[in-house]
Amino acid sequence: GENVEQHPSTLSVQEGDSAVIKCTYSDSASNYFPWYKQELGKRPQLIIDIRSNVGEKKDQRIAVTLNKTAKHFSLHITETQPEDSAVYFCAATKSGYSTLTFGKGTMLLVSP
């Protein structure tokens, strides 16, 4: 089955810095890669996703890049703000498949 590795497990940055979280996946057939954000005590919520026919996707301060050859994808957050502090999860799945495989999560702490 699919295996998703996520790094780093914790990331501390100063407000205004950029943050990058990286994930690798094992199944070359995977074609959908979402990122979820979970604030303390809250439910995970989708913030951005990318499909395998696209190399990069941006939404304001967040972007995701995908390298299918290397089987890795990354989340980039620019101009970080304290409200970006949360746990971020990457995941992977493939067409017609019912389940997502999640990475173990990255705790991002943005200090003012």
Added chain:
Amino acid sequence: NAGVTQTPKFQVLKTGQSMTLQCAQDMNHNSMYWYRQDPGMGLRLIYYSASEGTTDKGEVPNGYNVSRLNKREFSLRLESAAPSQTSVYFCASRRTLDTYEQYFGPGTRLTVT
């Protein structure tokens, strides 16, 4: 729309007790999921129901059972709770196999003593 709802929000059980976690969604989604979240372990899939009338095991099904009562409701049962089942449990739903986003409920924090 309420989205995905879960009851109870918190529960404390003694070892060996049983309980059922309830989940309901009002978005007419076909697929529903139960995850557990433990520190440093991410979200691990316990059971899922790809469509009404079907259920399948996920990564960590031992000690749990599920029932897809109807299209809206998907319950998770612990028959004989163990301290290793202390966790936060999330239910999620997904519209169809052609749409990938999963919508999560607020979670149930379960402690087994």
